Amino acid sequence: MSSSAENPTLTAEITKPSTEIATETAQSAKKITLKTSDDQIFEVEESVAMEFATVKSFFEDAPSSTDTVPLPNVPAKPFSQVIEFCKEQIKFKANPDETEKKRSNSEFVKEKTNEDLVEMIPVANYLEIKDLLDVLNQAVADRIQNRSVEYVRSFFGIDNDFTSEEEALLREEHAWAFEDVDED
Amino acid sequence: MFFTLRTSALNFPVHRLYHPHSVFSSGLTILGISARRESKYLICKMDMVLFQLAYLGISGVEMEERKWEDLEFDCLVNVLGRVDMESLLLYVPFVCKSWYKASLNPSCWKHLVFPTDVDPEWDLTLIEKIQDGFSEEVLKYIADECPALISLSLPVDHFLNQ
Numbered sequence A: 001m002s003s004s005a006e007n008p009t010l011t012a013e014i015t016k017p018s019t020e021i022a023t024e025t026a027q028s029a030k031k032i033t034l035k036t037s038d039d040q041i042f043e044v045e046e047s048v049a050m051e052f053a054t055v056k057s058f059f060e061d062a063p064s065s066t067d068t069v070p071l072p073n074v075p076a077k078p079f080s081q082v083i084e085f086c087k088e089q090i091k092f093k094a095n096p097d098e099t100e101k102k103r104s105n106s107e108f109v110k111e112k113t114n115e116d117l118v119e120m121i122p123v124a125n126y127l128e129i130k131d132l133l134d135v136l137n138q139a140v141a142d143r144i145q146n147r148s149v150e151y152v153r154s155f156f157g158i159d160n161d162f163t164s165e166e167e168a169l170l171r172e173e174h175a176w177a178f179e180d181v182d183e184d
Numbered sequence B: 001m002f003f004t005l006r007t008s009a010l011n012f013p014v015h016r017l018y019h020p021h022s023v024f025s026s027g028l029t030i031l032g033i034s035a036r037r038e039s040k041y042l043i044c045k046m047d048m049v050l051f052q053l054a055y056l057g058i059s060g061v062e063m064e065e066r067k068w069e070d071l072e073f074d075c076l077v078n079v080l081g082r083v084d085m086e087s088l089l090l091y092v093p094f095v096c097k098s099w100y101k102a103s104l105n106p107s108c109w110k111h112l113v114f115p116t117d118v119d120p121e122w123d124l125t126l127i128e129k130i131q132d133g134f135s136e137e138v139l140k141y142i143a144d145e146c147p148a149l150i151s152l153s154l155p156v157d158h159f160l161n162q
Helices: A002-025 A053-061 A076-094 A098-110 A114-126 A130-144 A149-156 A164-173 B041-059 B070-080 B085-090 B097-103 B120-133 B136-145
Strands: A031-036 A041-045 A069-071 B002-007 B011-015 B111-113 B151-154
Touching: A031 A053, A031 A076, A041 A076, A053 A069, A076 A098, A076 A114, A076 A130, A098 A130, A114 A130, A114 A149, A114 B070, A130 A149, A130 B070, B070 B097
Parallel strands: A031 A069, B002 B151, B111 B151
Antiparallel strands: A031 A041, B002 B011
16 A cells, blocks of 8 residues: 555656756757856856846847856856746746746745845846746745834845934834734 | 726726815815824825825826936835735835835835725724715825826725715
8 A cells, every 4th residue: 555655756756857857968959158246157058048138138139149148246146046947937938837837936935045035136137037026026025024124124134224313203204004003 | 097996896997187186175084194093093094195195196206317226226116016005104114214215116005905804993984984085086186196006905895885
């Protein structure tokens, strides 16, 4: 009983990596070299790089260019995660499945730390990856919703730059909003 | 300019016809900054939100010159536009100066979703006020003054009864 139950999961595990290998061996496609702000070189499949609108327009202007594309606003760490996302996205381009795509997107953000998300947003913005930006912004909004000011500050690593007078004034301006609100 | 008031059950468009200012002798003082203490929380809140929107609608038209560092500002506004109204009012402005500034951006206030889990007491007050004050003219005023507003959701199905 237990062995027959194990078998399907086992085969599923075997088939999954093998398809990944298949796609990887098929990637004799053109590669594009990208250089991040911290001078790391990324070789990315053309199809993935074309997900970055900024890079795409670069190649539209100079189609035959084989130069390394500099990405001056993009550090390597969030960039590698962005590439990971775009690779996933491409799979859904081939066979669209909205529910699976949603699941995969929420999985993607779920395993990211707050810091990861916050670092990826400017990168997605600079590279103009609209889908990713949507996913990230929503994820961050969900995480800071109904959280205290202190929580949000530490989330983004923000220092409170209000003087106590300014803060008092602002509290006064917003006092109406706090009526009948329980401290929590 | 076109404006839709969206309740859960009813959509109706209001065209921009009136110039504001004269519209308010009604029970719902949209311009009441003074957060009338005798009235219930939600009404106060609504008054102020709409006032804020009205104000922002005007100031939002004057676009500042864009700089490259505004990119991050745009991202922030995009995120804040997805946060619910309560957080946007009670927490976001107090985080830091740039967040305060971002929270005033009209884009954060495009979709106003009033909480559905309101105390029935507030709800009643809201409905009463709306019934005698929240007329089409009020909506026209909002439409006029809040150009960035796309949707406004109120926790009331009672519009149907009108």
